[in-house]
Amino acid sequence: MTTPHGSQHPDQPRPTAPSAAEAPAVPPARRNRALGLSFLAIVGLALLAVPRVVLHDLHLIDEGTFVNALLVFVPLVVWIAVVLWRRVPNPFLTLLVVGACYGVFLAAVHLLLWNVAMAGNEPALGGNLVDVDPTVQAFVFRAYTVVSSLFTGLIAGAVTGLVAWGIAALSRRNAH
Numbered sequence: 001m002t003t004p005h006g007s008q009h010p011d012q013p014r015p016t017a018p019s020a021a022e023a024p025a026v027p028p029a030r031r032n033r034a035l036g037l038s039f040l041a042i043v044g045l046a047l048l049a050v051p052r053v054v055l056h057d058l059h060l061i062d063e064g065t066f067v068n069a070l071l072v073f074v075p076l077v078v079w080i081a082v083v084l085w086r087r088v089p090n091p092f093l094t095l096l097v098v099g100a101c102y103g104v105f106l107a108a109v110h111l112l113l114w115n116v117a118m119a120g121n122e123p124a125l126g127g128n129l130v131d132v133d134p135t136v137q138a139f140v141f142r143a144y145t146v147v148s149s150l151f152t153g154l155i156a157g158a159v160t161g162l163v164a165w166g167i168a169a170l171s172r173r174n175a176h
Helices: 039-047 050-057 066-085 091-112 114-118 134-175
Strands: none
Touching: 039 066, 039 091, 050 066, 050 091, 050 114, 066 091, 066 134, 091 114, 091 134
16 A cells, blocks of 8 residues: 555555575576576577587497487486476476477488488388489488487477476475
């Protein structure tokens, strides 16, 4: 309640500013409420997994090596650590979106480095489809690569999201 002069009535409690512990680390305008992270943070997390794709498509690392394993798993562990550290409202949804972004980057890298990755050994249809126009075949394989990449990103996001959700649920249960 205010007085006729616009000041607060002396009997009314004064509103207090939130303490530093209560204030969000990211300004609310920049932080997506449903995801708990900004768009830039989501894209940044997705980009952490891109170097392995580039190095693999350039034939600079091979599957089954220690370096490859690090480049596969460290970004996923970072994804989980960040959503747990930031205490996002829904770790599964947040990491599913990160995975979707990663899938887009994965598809883009595969398409951009297609000729290098295939090293002159373009895939071709076989059997009754061997006579299909090479341009159509190239389109089919590249479209498949895009769909496969998006699916891979979504699966990575879903699995890490389930892990983060489980850890968050256990942490909340143990805190009570």
